[in-house]
Amino acid sequence: MQNPRESALDVLMKIDRKEELSHIAIGETLEKYQFSEKKDRAFFTRLCQGTLERRLTIDYVIDLYSKTKVRKMKPLVRSLLRMGACQILFMDHIPDSAACNECVKLAKKRGFSKLSGFVNGVLRTISRQKQDIPFPDRDKDFVKYLSVACSMPEWIIRHFLRSYTEEETETIVSSFLEPKKTTVSWMESNGSREELITSLKKDGVEVEDGRLLPEAIRISNYDFLKRISAFREGRFIVQDESSMLAGKVADPKEGQKILDICSAPGGKALYAADKLHGTGQVLARDLTDYKEELLKENIERVGFENIRTQIWDARIPDERLAESMDAVLCDVPCSGLGIMGKKQDIKYNLEESVLEDIVKLQREILKTALSYVKPGGSLLFSTCTINPKENEENFRWIAGQNGFEPVDLTPFLPKTLDIKTAGEGYIQLLPGIHPCDGFFIGKLRRTK
Ligand SMILES: C[S@@+](CC[C@H](N)C(=O)[O-])C[C@H]1O[C@@H](n2cnc3c(N)ncnc32)[C@H](O)[C@@H]1O
Known part of the structure; x- marks a missing residue:
């Protein structure tokens, strides 16, 4: 990696054009430059992630001091200004002058000499004004304030405010910006x-x-x-601890047959296979070749022989497996609102209208999943979101199906997690409030 800023610029432009998801684009560059100096790789990663994480805040600030609004800028200039502003506003160890000069150099190198004065002017103004930026007032417009302060689209904040207080919403949304190990x-x-x-x-x-x-x-x-x-x-x-907890709640026991119907990249399936100690069988399914490859890569690395993969659309019932499984793991595709701190793309790419379609897909998958549980066996339902329609409402819907009852989750939870609904068979973990990702876990047992 000769110039980490230039590598970051290329990655940010790819993500801006929606050619690749951020973790894939960043990961590919890190893989390509795996033998570069650790400090360059760390700076590249932080610059990409910081610019993405804070994109709405950065755009708000640029728009205050630039005649051309961010959305009207040429893509290269937009990404360059965003990453320059990120260094000035959020990376204290980088001198502002270095951030400006390097961006100007890059503008010239990439054929935008005529706009290098503009890039320099905007970044130097941000540097001069950074202590006095007029941010939206919390008391006058809470949604706008939080959106700009925490770089979160307003619709997501309004969505959270339907279920949580202003304080809770602020805790959740600001937790996404905290550094994570x-x-x-x-x-x-x-x-x-x-x-x-x-x-x-x-x-x-x-x-x-x-x-x-x-x-x-x-x-x-x-x-x-x-x-x-x-x-x-x-x-x-x-694996995040929320996801491990889902595996623990599934309670895999030696000799059992376990089906994970949405399993890539394999976190919960491998957690279960590990707890079977070489006995039993985990069948890990997902939708595409690509996902099966991810699963296989992880299984091969871990070397377990009691887990196998299969490509299968979870919406399609598989008669051969009817009422045959001790446990079915149903970690459905979801809106991902609980992991926006780790996957930056979610908050910018998700559209509110998609939330309804997701619930339909989840119910199709859940219905099929229930059919595989044998009498006395269990279904684990989980998501990495904090949307009641995808979580509590879906859980109540499956709990209402004939022949299933909620399982008390209390015995599976650490003492430090005191969540009232555990006795009713489900918990909602909230980022910033609980020490893990935002995650939903529910469990049902087939009674007949
Ligand atoms: C939340 S992720 C699963 C994470 C996984 N359980 C783990 O712990 O690593 C949801 C998965 O569902 C898969 N998926 C989406 N639609 C599906 C379908 N119709 N059938 C099977 N899998 C599907 C996605 O490809 C994705 O890998």
């Missing part, structure tokens, strides 16, 4: 937790306990996952 799930079939920690430390990785579960470990100060020996040896998978 990578959480990983220890695979107990591939060595002890102590061995894993020793191996991580030997590779220079900083290690902390998880906040909810003993199998969770939070890691930092690493450069490239694939260079960590314990990762290559399949001693852990990357």
Whole structure:
């Protein structure tokens, strides 16, 4: 990576043109430059992520000081100004002069010499004014204030305000901007937790306990996952604690037959296979070749033999599996409103109208999923969103199906998680309020 700013510019333009999702575009560049200096790779990543994370705030500020509004700018100039403003406003260790000069140089290098004066003027004005920027007033217009302060589309804030108070909404939305460590799930079939920690430390990785579960470990100060020996040896998978908790609630037991009908990249399916200790069978399904490849890559790395993959559309009933599974994991595709801190694209790409269609798809999948549960077996329903229509309302809908009853989740939850609805078979985890992603977990048992 000769120039991390130029690499960031290319990635930001690709994302702006909606050619690629941000984690894929950033990941591909990091893979390509895996042998570049750690500090350049870290700066590139932070610059891309920061510019995306704060895009609405940055655009608001640029629009205050530029005659041409952000949406009317040439794509290269737009991305360049955004990343310049990100450094000036949010990256304290970068001198403003370096941020301006480097952007001007890049404008010239990429054939925009005529606009380099404009780029310089806007960035220098932002630098001069940064302590006095007139942000929207919280008391006059809460939605506008929070939208600009936390770079969150107004419709999403209004959507949250239908279910949560202003304080709760502010806590949730601002939590998405907090720096996050990578959480990983220890695979107990591939060595002890102590061995894993020793191996991580030997590779220079900083290690902390998880906040909810003993199998969770939070890691930092690493450069490239694939260079960590314990990762290559399949001693852990990357997984948020909310997702591990869903696996725990599913309560996999040795010898069981488990079906994960929406399983890529395989977090919950692998968590379940691990707990089966080489016995039983997990069938991990997803919709496309690409998703099956992701699953296979992870299964191969971990080396479990009690899990196999299959491409299958979860909406289509498979008679051969009717009432045959001890547990069905139904981690449905969802709006992803609980993980907007990790996947920046969600907040900018999602449209409110899509929320209704998602619920329809989820019900089709859930209905089919129920048909695979054997009498006495269970269905785990989960999403990574915080939308009551996709969560509580769907849960009530499946709980109303003949022959199913909610399972008390209390015995599966850590003592620190005191959520009143657990006794009714479901919990809603909220980012900023609970120490994990926004996530919904519900469980039902087939009674007959
Ligand atoms: C929330 S993700 C699953 C995450 C996974 N359970 C894990 O823990 O790693 C939802 C998955 O559903 C898949 N999906 C979407 N529509 C589907 C369908 N009709 N049939 C099967 N899988 C589908 C998506 O490809 C996506 O991989």
